[in-house]
Amino acid sequence: xxxxxxxxxxxxxxxxxxxxxxxxxxxxxxxxxxxxxxxxxxxxxxxxxxxxxxxxxxxxxx
Numbered sequence: 001x002x003x004x005x006x007x008x009x010x011x012x013x014x015x016x017x018x019x020x021x022x023x024x025x026x027x028x029x030x031x032x033x034x035x036x037x038x039x040x041x042x043x044x045x046x047x048x049x050x051x052x053x054x055x056x057x058x059x060x061x062x
Contacts, residue, residue: 006037006045015051032057 007015013023026033034050 005048007048009044012046012051015048016055
């Protein structure tokens, strides 16, 4: 099993091929978008595996 990596918002946006603003819009507009882990009130990280799974589910739905 692959070990998960936790990405900053910028890294998560780059991983998805979108801007950080679009990443925020995905969180707002898609209920199934993976929620970030909030480490402190200002520090969040995204699971790379959860993002990859979400992208795959979006591809499979189209």
